[in-house]
Ligand SMILES: Nc1ncnc2c1ncn2[C@@H]1O[C@H](COP(=O)(O)OP(=O)(O)OP(=O)(O)O)[C@@H](O)[C@H]1O
């Protein structure tokens with residue numbers, strides 16, 4: 265599973281991530297340090313602590329890390345995910361570390377080859393053009409909260425077709441969801457703690 269989560273400020277993206285954080289073998293790249301309470305170990309700005317934690321073989325782990333942008337820490341975390349394999353990696357605000365056309369090699373490898381190592385992921389951005397293209401290209405799941413910028417809607421129209429109209433008037437905490445592999449689509453709501461409810465099914 266690879267998921268792309270898009271939406272304007274405060275619409276519910278990070279809350280939706282909490283749903284995926286229930287998994288085991290989880291590494292949360294927590295850009296703003298919002299998810300410390302949802303993981304078993306949170307390393308904040310402690311890359312050494314993170315590396316030491318994984319010196320021991322670990323079957324189950326749910327850890328968070330807050331890499332400083334432009335420090336190489338994000339790339340090191342991507343290398344760690346690659347080395348571990350069978351991991352769910354969550355990247356809140358991925359545009360802090362990568363842009364549409366500028367993706368660090370370590371992240372590019374996770375995106376392009378991670379499936380072969382059992383790596384899944386979910387990443388959020390506020391504006392669709394800021395999502396690395398490689399990430400959207402491999403995303404089987406899309407969750408789109410409200411997006412209102414005309415240029416962003418034009419971009420999304422290329423992905424969603426007419427359903428883009430739903431997205432522009434979406435209330436807070438509701439999102440358009442499409443799973444290309446299971447052919448599921450609908451409007452869902454998210455609730456504090458990450459609970460998700462179907463609000464309205466849509467034809468896939
Ligand atoms: N269904 C809900 N009802 C009320 N409040 C909610 C609901 N879902 C989420 N919230 C709250 O709304 C706030 C904003 O949500 P969240 O942080 O998930 O938004 P975001 O899209 O990640 O915003 P940002 O782009 O600023 O990171 C949070 O405090 C969250 O707990």
Ligand SMILES: [Mg+2]
Pocket residue numbers: 277278279356
């Ligand atoms: Mg957020």
